[in-house]
Amino acid sequence: MKRTSRDIRTANRYEVLRQIIAESPTSRQELAAATGLSLATVATLVGELLDLGLITEVGFEDSAGGRPRGLVAANASGGALIGVDIAETYVHVELFDLALNVLARSDEDMRAGESRPEQVVRHVAAGIGSVAARAGIEAARVLGVGVSVPGQVDRDTGVAEYAPNLGWHDVPLLGLLAEHIAHPLYLDNPLRACTVAELWFGAARGRGDAVVVNLGTGVGAGLALGGGLHRGVSNSAGEWGHTTLVLDGRLCHCGNHGCVETYVGAPGIMQNLRELSPRSPLLHPDDQTATIDALARAAAGDDPVALGVVRETARHLGAGISDLINLLNPEVVVLSSWVAARLGEPLLGEVRRAVARHALRRPLAATEIVLSPIPTDPVCLGAATFALEGALRSAGQRAAKRTTTARGRTAPPS
Amino acid sequence: MKRTSRDIRTANRYEVLRQIIAESPTSRQELAAATGLSLATVATLVGELLDLGLITEVGFEDSAGGRPRGLVAANASGGALIGVDIAETYVHVELFDLALNVLARSDEDMRAGESRPEQVVRHVAAGIGSVAARAGIEAARVLGVGVSVPGQVDRDTGVAEYAPNLGWHDVPLLGLLAEHIAHPLYLDNPLRACTVAELWFGAARGRGDAVVVNLGTGVGAGLALGGGLHRGVSNSAGEWGHTTLVLDGRLCHCGNHGCVETYVGAPGIMQNLRELSPRSPLLHPDDQTATIDALARAAAGDDPVALGVVRETARHLGAGISDLINLLNPEVVVLSSWVAARLGEPLLGEVRRAVARHALRRPLAATEIVLSPIPTDPVCLGAATFALEGALRSAGQRAAKRTTTARGRTAPPS
Known part of the structure; x- marks a missing residue:
């Protein structure tokens, strides 16, 4: 419904990270100018993103006459994100660094009649194994896997509710995937994946x-x-x-x-x-x-x-x-x-x-x-972005918990 | 584009006033619970609305064991708002108190061929004179007049750009009205007026x-x-x-x-x-x-x-x-x-x-x-709400100006 102050904090955190990924290296002053947030707010959010290892300090630039300004950039090597695009005719899997560069990809075609949930799950698990091996990424460094499946999805329960072009009804997709994949999983559909990709990186x-x-x-x-x-x-x-x-x-x-x-x-x-x-x-x-x-x-x-x-x-x-x-x-x-x-x-x-x-x-x-100006598969990129947003959200929740615990209070329900 | 902190303050101010109008009398604690804002934020906003004379203190209620809680209510007699609904077949004008109760209304029918801009302006001016006289309201107490006209409008310039059912193109309606009406004027269309009426008072x-x-x-x-x-x-x-x-x-x-x-x-x-x-x-x-x-x-x-x-x-x-x-x-x-x-x-x-x-x-x-559960003309109500929002916005701007002037700085461009 209405945006709470926590929603606004999350949106601001996305906005600052989005800007850093788009224009690295950059200073807190430039970020404040680009986002319209106050310098104090930007400094707090940059501090959080540094603590999370999502961005990194990369030196200083001279400011006309003033103190040198600290520069930050996306911490490409700070972790990896995986985006999965399940379509009617293929399964694409891409592995990204934290600057959202593609490090490895896997394309598997599906023929008509090959799209039963367990078949698709095998394709996805194989694709994830393949991109992680090719990119030489340890499992512990994967922050999350975003999965896009056509049709109507319930992202809270991880169920693909209705995908007419695949012939699926109420498939507990994330549950099936979790039997093979240990990373945090995020489900959504190609429509919203493409939209988030355009919002973060595109037109x-x-x-x-x-x-x-x-x-x-x-x-x-x-x-x-x-x-x-x-x-x-x-x-x-x-x-x-x-x-x-x-x-x-x-x-x-x-x-x-x-x-x-x-x-x-x-x-x-x-x-x-x-x-x-x-x-x-x-x-x-x-x-x-x-x-x-x-x-x-x-x-x-x-x-x-x-x-x-x-x-x-x-x-x-x-x-x-x-x-x-x-x-x-x-x-x-x-x-x-x-x-x-x-x-x-x-x-x-x-x-x-x-x-x-x-x-x-x-x-x-x-x-x-x-x-769309996005040169790679926008659905994989958007799915990986959902995983990035998920990692940011849960980091924010952990931070909030630490703060309130330190004060000797329990965290309020949000 | 993105919401600035000023936008958020304005939205919160609307939200608190909306809740007070809907449920008077009410306490700061109830307002915080209903809006999801913190008690400190609510207290600040209630203070501003009291200063503006839009709401008033109406006593105290016991809180179980604690200090009695101050109650506030919409200050019905704190001023008046006028809503004008120009349609293809009529001009309705309603005068409201600040609890958005209708104090007087004027209905004038227009026949086909009677909808030239100067004819409509005469209907509107006559209607405003009539409702003010009938409600016994002094001009100085009218905080603003919201005017709704069908079609595409430019609310910043006050121009009715295209109203095909009236046969209007680029009519400088607020300029024409300002020759007859001294109150602050706000232009929009029936669609947005109805929507704002539902948002503040309806479904x-x-x-x-x-x-x-x-x-x-x-x-x-x-x-x-x-x-x-x-x-x-x-x-x-x-x-x-x-x-x-x-x-x-x-x-x-x-x-x-x-x-x-x-x-x-x-x-x-x-x-x-x-x-x-x-x-x-x-x-x-x-x-x-x-x-x-x-x-x-x-x-x-x-x-x-x-x-x-x-x-x-x-x-x-x-x-x-x-x-x-x-x-x-x-x-x-x-x-x-x-x-x-x-x-x-x-x-x-x-x-x-x-x-x-x-x-x-x-x-x-x-x-x-x-x-729609709104029992009166929703377009008049919505138009009056635009005038109320306008009064709140300009009060907010004046307050911001006073604050920055007091600090010896000029107000930043927003």
Whole structure:
């Protein structure tokens, strides 16, 4: 509900670390200027982050006439974070240092029918073992593992509640993973992972309100409002893929008709291709990835069928994005995830034109539409960021406990 | 962008005053418990509100064994606030005491073709004169006038930028009003006025995220997220009426087809009636208000045509509200404004059924859909609340200025 002073402290701690990771080395004075926090607050938070080993002192810089200023930087070697991206067609695992550089990655493809929970858990455990071995990281240095799984998740209980594209209902994923993995585990979905990645490292960093449109097999719209992820009252905000775009339109696996996802998710784009050119050689009937790749290559080469499919996809996507712009009045809309990354500039151009036709003048003028600038898998990066946030939160709780215990009182319930 | 410590102080000041107005008399201890703020913070804020004359000490209550606790209450006689609701068919003006009780109101109808800016300004000035005279309030005691006008407004410059249903473009409304009215003036639109009214006094008070669906001639969705009004980056968030609900559907005055507003705004409901029963005696072709009133009375009497129109309206409204629930995962959806107030329970029931068919299970389970509990015009109440917020903000700025001046420094830019 309302933000408590503990929430504000946590948000400020994220903000300072985010800024240090983005601009290392940096001084407390620069951090205060960049975050709008007071120098005293910044000094306290920097002290906490130094104590946690997440950042490190790296020397001094001269300040004009004054005392030399201490510089801090992300402590790349202070620990490792792992991000896991479970998708309908693959499992990606990446291992990061604390500056969020990728040290090792593992990609495993999954074929249709290979996505039973125990199969996926084996892929994830193998991937984690593989990246840790390749990066030469001891288990004790892994601060946490963030796991992203499509659909609706309960991050408190670690249950994947509903993942229609995987055929999962109420799978206790973190429980299953914990049998193989000893690190702290954090569950969320690709939509929120992409959004947090943009908020910390991408196009939403330092911006006001942002919408991260996630185009994969499924489709969602992550909301970064007021500098933080908008989760909603039961952590399911962003389920934009099932917005009705065409009343009585294409049947969706959710049971409704005309959902955005049925026109702009990977299977929807395949359907757009089928309707435009049923025998197109671009179509790989059983392989989304191959079809989107073929479309991307052909569109880059000005193939008229591929451009037609991109235009038809963008017509629907642009109408839906216009509605988001009108409703939320964001500063930036980011096109993210693998379908957006592959279709790239041709898709972006057509979406911008479609939005310009649809959206209201005032919010349109305030909004920029961009492709995600994150060069690696944004879902792995975002999942690793959830692990980093988790490590910061539990460190904060331990610190609060020490303080109150030292004063001879028990910690108040939060 | 990010909330500064001044924003947080202002939000806390609103929160404490809101709680005092809702539950007078009350103690600092009760306020701390209700708001989650520390007793020290509450004591400081209560002191400020006492200094401003917005609240008053009203005695003591025994606390079990401890010192008697001081009680405070809204200082009803500490000043007056005026709320103005300019709609397509009327101008309502209400005068409130500081407990936000209505002391006097003025209703003036406007006919089609009577809505030129100078005509509206005359209605508003006459209404303000009338309520002040009837309430016997001296001009000096009016802390401010909040003015709501439909469409897109620039609240900083006081310009009504685009009000299609009034035929207005870039009308410098506050400038025109200031020629007649000496009180501080605050401009915003009915959508945000209704939302702030629900946030301070209605169904969104003390709740997490809320969506206030505003059903009048135009249609919008005000967003109360994290305990505050979500304005977006250029104060235009909530333009939900132009969300595409039916691709290639009814032509909207915005130039697009199939906008939500064309099915569930008052003219859209008239069209639903025309399509269901072209010669219905319920239809008053040139009078939205009379038609909605006739429909409401007939629906309450189980008239099958009226119930059919309500059902058809709710089918569209329910699909649109489901999309909002999926996207934002709010705790409560409030149906507000005059069309919702008149169609009442029959509309609410049909909307709940339509949403249950459409929305995703998880966000649906977390959401309640209710009619606005505000018994008076929520737009007037919200507009007066903007004036109250404005008075609190400028009092805060004056206080900050005094403090820094006393220290011999100039106030920092905020």
